[in-house]
Amino acid sequence: MSRLGRVLVMLVCAFGALTAGAWRYALAADEAAPQIKEYKPNISAREYEKRYNAVYGKYTEQMAEEGNPADFMLDDGKDLFSKVEGSAGKSCASCHGANGEKLKGAAAGFPKYDPATKGINTVALQINRCREDHMGAAPLKYESYDQLALDLYVKSLSNGVPIKVSIDGPARPFYEAGKAYYYKRHGQFNFSCALCHVKYSGHMMRANLLSNNRHHADHWPSYRLKWAGTGSLQRRFRGCNKNVRQKPLPFECETYRDLQLYLTYQANGLPIQVPGFKM
């Protein structure tokens, strides 16, 4: 091979290596880039506020006047907190202080990544873990009265504290999974949560104002007129699943915990306000 030929081959190889590198780099950049194109709401925040108050203002007033029925459950949760249960002869208050002093602000960091289970931990899950591991008591059935009451009480200890959920490090994939579920089209109508609660939030669907997800995770458990009772955020997930003819999932399953992490992150910076009051 002539000298020129060798130079040419070298050049081609170098070019090849470079482009292959660039190709690989492009792929990596692609993988790092968010897979999901997030929606922006059609309606400005100010206009949204106006519409929301027009539709829901009267209920908020009604609650301010008559009080929130869930306050009774909150009182019961407070009693349960210092009730001794299980083989260890302890109550929640044995570890977390009378009136839950040591848990003030704790709920603001939930849901959070838990290295022990390598998954997302919610307040509800944590309460049951404490009962089993530290009290020798049976776990409470999700969405049962006592379970909701304790969950509500523990969260109320953080009322007014800004939500501060982390999606850094190991929490990230769970957040992404929650987001993926939120944006995925489901069921016969081919809807996603994000279509109704981001893109078209502030619009009317029939007589319902589609609410924006920024405020979905700051006020549960909430009393809901339609339920004539108090329930959790995950009960609301199941409701929306059913409304759009999609199979509801079990309480505290991995998907719902990821979804809860995603939604709570949207509420970062907002003060916790439980119990909520909803239609």
Added chain:
Amino acid sequence: MRTSNLAALGLTLVVFLALSAAAMAGGNAENGKKIVQARNLGNCAACHVVPGMEFPGDVGPDLAKSMEGYAAKDRDTVWQWVWDARKFDPDTIMPPFGPNKLLTKEQVDDVVEYLYSIKKK
């Protein structure tokens, strides 16, 4: 025997032709209105303003206004919107009524006939 067979064949043919002519002419607007209204069928007013229907949504455009933009020759386009709007907007919120078996072809014909009947002239 043979003649009656032939007659039957002829009759089927006539009925078939008549039916397909009706299909081409569009559907039945009155029936279309019911489909548009029914919550378990079209439920179009959940998202669109439709004349005379209560508590309409405002997710999609006012359908009577939209129809102003469609002439008689655009029937296929309107039909496609109802059958599967993803052809025009791949990320639409409008359910794919045809492919997801929410409405049959005949029902979409009826809906389209109804849409032309509300078109402001």
